[in-house]
Amino acid sequence: MSEQRTFRVWRGDKDGGEFATYETKVDPGMVVLDVIHRIQAEQANDLAVRWNCKAGKCGSCSMEINGKPRLSCMTRMNVFAPGETITLQPVKTFPLIRDLVTDVSWNYEQNQRVRPFKPKPRGADGKMRMYQEDVDRVQEFRKCIECYLCQNVCHVLRDRDGKAAFTGPRFLLRLASLEMHPLDDDDRIPEIKDEFGSGMCNITKCCTDVCPEHIKITDNAIIPLKERVVDRYYDPLKKLFRVFTGSK
């Protein structure tokens, strides 16, 4: 049955703004993005919101709903208590363009910093082989829809303006997908430590908590990368071993 609900929506741009309150009808089965579209259609034609697929696959409609970073197209209205006022805000970490839309282009700049896949030389028979069980773990990382909720919730980027020192969980995930790939021949460990700032992550796992694709970002990507950095730079016995063997 339809019910009347109250929404507080951030309206504003880089020069400032305020919460606007809207009362609107919510039908059974609606998601938050449906409600935003209804508000847009009936009460605020100029309300800015970014969206595309409405199926949780394009990652466009990221926002903060009652303070939690979520996809508005995947947040059903029935998860809220009856009568609860719902607050909608743009993601905090990236510069505001207008209302619920932010400029996430910094992420694309980060993506360009990652060197592409560098294939190993072909085998003696001229073929390149990899085995399913060896790529299973990096295939998990391919589920990323680039919603940047993990980037938004990461406190290093969100609250400490650590963008100069830390690339964020999304791009450590991408680096992990290359670094762990059985056919990638590039040595990425030095830049993972120094350029992309793996040490800035204090593994508080908020990126994993908000991932709409349920990728175990911390356990399966960031911590394994940190362990590889330890292998190279911090393990005293391995360092000693390398001194004697001359290996990398």
Added chain:
Amino acid sequence: MATRDLPALGGHPEGFAGSMRTDRWWIEPVLTVLVLGAFGVYATWAAFQGNHYYADPYLSPFYSPLIFVDSAAAVPGGAPEHHAWFGGHWPAWWPAFLPHSPAFFILAFPGAFRFTCYYYRKAYYRAFTGSPPGCAVVPTAKSRRYKGETAWLLFQNLHRYAMFFAVLFIPILGYDALLSFWKGGLPWDGGQFGIGVGSLVLTINVILLGGYTFGCHSFRHLIGGKDDCMSCGKATMRLKLWKRVTILNMKHQNFAWFSLFWVGFTDVYVRLVSQGIWTDLNTWG
């Protein structure tokens, strides 16, 4: 590396632990402070007692392995001399201001393992340092320059060495669990087989600690995760082990808390049985 505060443009609160979240996000860090704090206080107190850590055939995990015992001191609830690796003569170099407690020789190792554990780091960074206290919550220590684990926290990178010691504890505690089924010593020492509640308590303890230790992220890395090609088309042992360790690793948080609770409870159980406050139900009569 310099950090500065960001302006809030979307109506996000910026104050101490500020957040627009409407759920009770603060329960998790509060519980973490209470449970870890209580465990730390109890473990320290229990280590300083130096007594009532043994009730034949049960040995508290806080005191195992027994490196030395002080046979001259006639400690109530102390283990017999033959239980100690280096006998009953307490080392002469021991500082006079510290009690003769065998726990002091060993507790640093599991303590270091838990302190540097990737899961506990998440828990106490959130709960004790508020960095951040919850997801999408303003860090409580925001004014300081944040350097993550690149400065004095670099020591966390030595977690694998703490893990090596922790792994050694598992067979030792497993042996204690085995001994807990033999009152008076193993069969060739004239011991009598039986089962007591304490036997089950010690056995569950080593199972939970094993689940926690062998689900460690560093262990998972060293057992196979460090290699890009774990199978290369063959049914390798490292891939099989990595898959099994991964199962434990996915439950690392659960094992971390259950094993913490149970190891504390095991000490409490042995202590109270040793003091005669609790009666151990067993088949020995």
